[in-house]
Amino acid sequence: MRIIVLGAAAGGGYPQWNSACAVGRRAWARDPNGPWRTQASLAVSGDGDRWTLLNASPDLRSQILATAALQPKHAPRHSPITSVVLTNGDVDHIAGLLTLRESHRFRLFASRRILAVLAANPIFDVLDPACVERCPLELNQPVTLAGGLTLTAFPVPGKVALYLEQAEVAIGGETEDTIGLEVGDGRKSFFYVPGCAAMSADLAARLRQAGLVFFDGTLWTDDEMIRAEVGSKTGARMGHMSVFGPEGSLVALGALDIDRKVLIHINNTNPILLEDSPERREVEAAGFEVAFDGMEIVL
């Protein structure tokens, strides 16, 4: 199984178009220790020919341009992309669907809740239903993907997409607004959890002793965006557990005997983006990797 990180940044990418925070300024200056990253997505294949996208980021077109495996292989029209799976309805995970119009046949997998969000927005009708089959994922029910892969969706504490928030926002519910994915080839498997509000006992049990986990690395600390003066929300309010701290992912995942832990969906304010930062050293000393665009893992 081949896994390619198409993008490793959170929504907005790194740098974000309107952000000149301290970490962002390093990227705008083209500092080699702050390499640019596009918005989070993985491509995975069991046979090297047929590829599944885990989320469709607004940067999908540039990600395809940067990734030979995803480019057309024969005339007159072709794409190796056979399936797309969504982990939630956030803009950074669904806007790339609009790039996939043009009558290409693929299957689109998401929870019923997220398929309903897409169905309620006619712009997604650019994906012609004659070509794009929308397939509901039942939690904990494995489905087969083209190219010899098995996909299993599972609940992850989360919240509704930002643009669907109402006055009262429930955070941390396992409502199928946010799911995690396990992808396997019958021999090995890995987990993709780019958004997670908290480490529940069920999630910890599922991830324990995994070979490879890509996990929510949005913020280093909960109040990072407030301190950087780029926003008023904590990570908790956005539905993201932080990397650092007693409730953070370094501690939570560090306790689970996972072989390979890769942080992804990293916000443009997060100092782990900087290769020379103390926070990056701390993450690496704890046995974690920081995903980057073009990172490839063969399982």
Ligand code: MLT
């Ligand atoms: C998130 O990960 O919290 C969302 O992508 C936020 C957003 O929609 O901008």
Ligand code: MN
């Ligand atoms: Mn996001």
